[in-house]
Amino acid sequence: MKLLITGASSVLASRLVALLRERGKFSFRLLEHRSPVRMESCETVSGNMTDPESLGRACQGVDEVLHLAALTHSCNDAEYFRVNREGTRNLINACKKNDVRRLVFVSSAAAVGDGGAYGLSKLESEKLVCDSGLQWVILRPSEVYGPQMKEGIGKLISWVKNLKYIPVIGDGSYCLSPVYIDDVVEAMAQVVANPDLISRKLNLCGPEIMPFVEVIDRLSRYLEVRRNKIFIPVWITRLAVSLASLVKLGSFTPDQIPRLLCGKDQDISQAATSISYSPRKLEEGLKEYL
Numbered sequence: 001m002k003l004l005i006t007g008a009s010s011v012l013a014s015r016l017v018a019l020l021r022e023r024g025k026f027s028f029r030l031l032e033h034r035s036p037v038r039m040e041s042c043e044t045v046s047g048n049m050t051d052p053e054s055l056g057r058a059c060q061g062v063d064e065v066l067h068l069a070a071l072t073h074s075c076n077d078a079e080y081f082r083v084n085r086e087g088t089r090n091l092i093n094a095c096k097k098n099d100v101r102r103l104v105f106v107s108s109a110a111a112v113g114d115g116g117a118y119g120l121s122k123l124e125s126e127k128l129v130c131d132s133g134l135q136w137v138i139l140r141p142s143e144v145y146g147p148q149m150k151e152g153i154g155k156l157i158s159w160v161k162n163l164k165y166i167p168v169i170g171d172g173s174y175c176l177s178p179v180y181i182d183d184v185v186e187a188m189a190q191v192v193a194n195p196d197l198i199s200r201k202l203n204l205c206g207p208e209i210m211p212f213v214e215v216i217d218r219l220s221r222y223l224e225v226r227r228n229k230i231f232i233p234v235w236i237t238r239l240a241v242s243l244a245s246l247v248k249l250g251s252f253t254p255d256q257i258p259r260l261l262c263g264k265d266q267d268i269s270q271a272a273t274s275i276s277y278s279p280r281k282l283e284e285g286l287k288e289y290l
Contacts, residue, residue, distance in 0.1 A: 003192060004058055004100075006031045006049070006091065007068030008039075011148045012106075015185045016066075017042060025193055031058050031069065049087025055094040065095055066104045066192055070122070072151075073253050075245045077117035080255070084121035085128065092132045102135040104192055109142040109177070109205060109264045116258035126201075135198040137191055142205035142266060146181030146289050153178050153215075157290075160219040166227050169257065170234045172213035177205035177266040180285030183277075190275040202271040206279050209266050215282075222286050234261070 003020075005013050008030035017039055020026050028042040037044050047054035049069050059065065071083035088105070095103055108115075111122035129136050145153035153176075159166055184204050191197060210218070213229060220227045234257070241252050271277040280288075 001025060001063045001195075002027050002029060002061060004029045004031060004062040004065045005068060006047075006058075006065070007070065007106075008032055008037045008044075009034075010068055011181070012144070012185060012188070013066075013068055014039065015181065016188050019185055019189050020192070023189070023193070029058065029062060031055075033069070049083055049090060052090045052093065055090050056097060059091075059094040059098040059100055062098065062100050064102045064104065064192060064195075065091065065100055066106070066188070067091055068106045070106075072118065073251070074117075074255070075253050077255065080117040080121040081124070084118070085124045088125040088128050092128060092134065095134055096132070100134070102137070102195065102198065103129060103132070104137045104139065104188075105129045106188070107138050107140050109140045109203060109266060110259045110262060111140060112262050112264065114258060115262040115264075116255040118255050119259055119262060137197055137199075138201040139188065139191065140201065140203045140205075140265070141184050142177040142179050142203070142264065144179055144181050144184055145285065149181055156215065157219060157286075160216060160223055160225065160227055164228060165230050166216050168213060168216070168229045168231050169237045169260065171231065172216075172229070173211050174261050175209050175211055175264070175266070176215055177209045177264075178215065178282050178285070179204060179206040179279050180288060182288070183279035183285075187271065187275055187277050190277075194275070197274060200270065200274055202274055202277075203265055203268050204271060204277070204279075205266040205268050206285075207268065207281055210282075212260075218282055219286075222283055223290075 003026045030037045030044045031047045045058050047058045107122045110119040143153045
């Protein structure tokens with residue numbers, strides 16, 4: 001079976017290819033955009049989610065597509081929809097023209113209406129996939145952490161390691177469900193290897209749902225450090241991040257705030273019954289990672 005992977009320069013893609021190569025069921029075509037991709041025994045093609053012709057060429061002779069490519073950080077909300085939603089539309093059209101059998105779309109647990117422009121762009125992309133007429137599976141990872149994952153939980157781990165005072169937006173009651181990268185990769189491998197699995201939306205979250213402040217406390221206990229929390233009102237955070245993004249100071253964008261605060265579906269029961277999905281708890285993942 002020939003598998004096309006978009007977003008092939010991502011950490012998830014490289015670890016997935018390594019795992020699937022061990023199992024020997026696939027040949028790979030990797031779609032690279034800005035970052036070059038070099039993996040042994042893998043065909044590489046250049047393409048862009050906003051370039052339908054390049055996607056058409058990439059989909060030729062492909063049995064299945066794993067769609068990982070996405071814009072995750074931008075100060076321009078319209079860019080999320082141009083790259084994520086319209087890019088997914090372009091890929092769907094390319095799949096249909098080339099008789100691709102199934103599309104596995106990696107979305108996000110933040111694909112909700114109040115998840116900011118990124119979350120809404122992923123939610124609208126999901127609808128395009130569901131209405132495409134293709135066979136499909138949608139995967140919704142939550143806060144993935146592990147080697148080379150520097151955003152999200154990875155950044156929070158770094159803060160707890162190095163800072164005495166940890167900033168918390170609002171009251172910190174919004175919930176996260178950290179999931180170790182190897183558990184997500186294993187789930188993805190099971191899905192792409194099972195052609196009979198179709199028309200499913202699977203949440204790839206951790207086994208625990210916990211408030212943001214509890215994540216800080218558990219990280220502190222694991223790392224054996226004492227940390228103080230500084231609670232910053234949401235409006236001040238929004239203002240500060242907006243001003244910083246205007247002058248290109250720091251890596252945060254305004255859209256990341258609603259993405260963090262929004263309510264998410266973190267129920268993994270369907271993933272547990274559809275595939276063999278049994279993610280490890282936070283401390284178990286930290287043991288592997290650290």
